[in-house]
Amino acid sequence: MPQYLWICYLLNACISALCLLSSGNKSSIRFLVLGDWGGLPYPPYITPIEKATARMMAKTASQMGADFILALGDNFYYKGVTDVNDPRFQVTFEDVYTQDSLNIPWYVIAGNHDHVGNVLAQIEYSQKSKRWNFPYYYYEMNFRIPQTDSTLTIIMLDTVLLCGNSDDFLDQQPKAPRSGVQANRQLLWLQERLAMSKADYLLVAGHYPVWSISAHGPTDCLLKKLRPLLKKYKATAYLCGHDHNLQYIKESGIGYVVSGAGNFMDPDMRHRNKVPQGSSLFFSGDAGTLGGFAHVEVNKKEMAVTFIQARGTSLYRAVLKKRDLFRVYDHV
Template identity: 30%
Template sequence: MAQGSAAMAAAAFFALLAVAPLLCAPAAAELVRLEHLAKNDGSLSLLVVGDWGRKGTYNQSRVAHQMGKVGEQLNIDFVISTGDNFYENGLTGTDDQAFEQSFTDIYTAKSLQKPWYLVLGNHDYRGDALAQLSPVLQKIDSRFICMKSFIVNAEIVDFFFVDTTPFQLKYWTHPKDDHYDWRGVAPREKYINNLLKDLDEAMKKSSAAWKIVVGHHTMRSVSDHGDTKELLQLLLPVLQANGVDFYINGHDHCLEHISSRDSPIQYFTSGGGSRAWRGFFQPNEDKLKFFYDGQGFMSLQLQQDQAEFTFYDADGNILYQYSQWSLRETYLRPSYVAKE
């Protein structure tokens, strides 16, 4: 079944390559939608990792090894990357050896030979951003499925992958010595307005038991970058209006779970794929449930009525678990069951 799902996802992606220029256009009519079958029992298992592409250094290889072990235990269906896939400045082009050195040669475990659904991070935008969207990379490693914003429907869940880098105004107005590849994005306001409109329409059409948004940048965080005000002002209202359950991100090099005080949305940071930022902590107004300022990754197991998140460190130790019942169930359930 897993191989069938991988083949279906890859086939859907290749079918879209003929219209690849449209995927980068600011006036795209709607988000690309990929289908990924759940398991025969209707469940789904996956791993989430972010901020990893360092050619195996800063414990990237160590984290990858543990991902392989957990992936086998959970019989995962796919992997999600929350961005910053290649440091320091993305890829130089489709022939950049960093692609294989940081991805193909690192995530070698059998359990990780599944589709990887990826968003771009700010460091990816500092290189040739369009290279990561290119079919050339698919020929090198067919697992790599990267677009700017898209949807993965896995029957019981809709994952909304959101291109968050253009939201941050400082990348446009104060880039310092960094260059950002804004091809297909500028002008910023038009791009963001169209993206928010497309997201709102797609979320309203969704009938999945779970709605999960994946982006690179933090919305709520107590680590170095902290909260991203542009996402709170522009993106969060769309999530709240459409009953999104979880927002998953990277950007801060740590593992976090933050519970919103003013909505049911739960925030999860999985940005510990390589270099970690030890010692950075700045509290915010929401409720901090878990924080680890080291390397690691996250798993997510979904059923029709329950989601379970687990954080692991670079040695594969379980650091924290959180379970929640679906708020869209038609029969009474506890609002959540947390294991801390």
């Protein structure tokens, strides 16, 4: 592994402390959540849904505000990139998200399709791009909400290293991680970060869903390994992609946001009975919407998640309260 990656890994807390936002007159943090946006491996290297979603993201960022973007994996279909000079960086990313309002930090993690290729090359691309930020396979970011004493922590995971890869075309569950040592290292790191967090809003993001009613369904590995930690440490929300639609599921007080509509749309709801009864509150997979994403705004009192379709309509809005830190530390 390149030495600078070990430095990034060992100094994760230091890296996260650099996530500073210019406050101006704002009193909130706003960002977009985009998954599964990675175009195509042959000309024109993009899909109509990716283009339409990019245009609406730019409009939303301009009108509602966005400080940064979370890119939650499957960044380059179908086999990731080969090296840091792969032309896909240009034709599927730089040439698509061109508007000024999207010239903000992109915080990136890898999906299952990225892991078919060279994820290290995507990490190394952080050195070439002013807005592409991918310091390590998994990392933590800490923010202070402007003009308040409230804080936001976002923990970015590599769920493929944690659970294993999956064959999208067979709708397979990931069976086992490629390296048990690497999976356990990430899980121990995650537990340590969650246990230490005193953030008012604690978000965890990965590619695979914990809960989903669509084609891939709930991820067994994450139900076993991740969900207990989210519950124990009272995470505010879990953000993901993988299923190519928009979903909001609320379970055990945690908001589960699926935002995987950046490039394809899938109306499949075959796993609607695999989530706890009454937990599935919103679903949108109609290809006629031309894709979509989520806009998140976090202020001193609450976190609002708005699902937006590429045709320009807000589809659903969910509100989550800040963590009750007394409850967290009473039970740890």
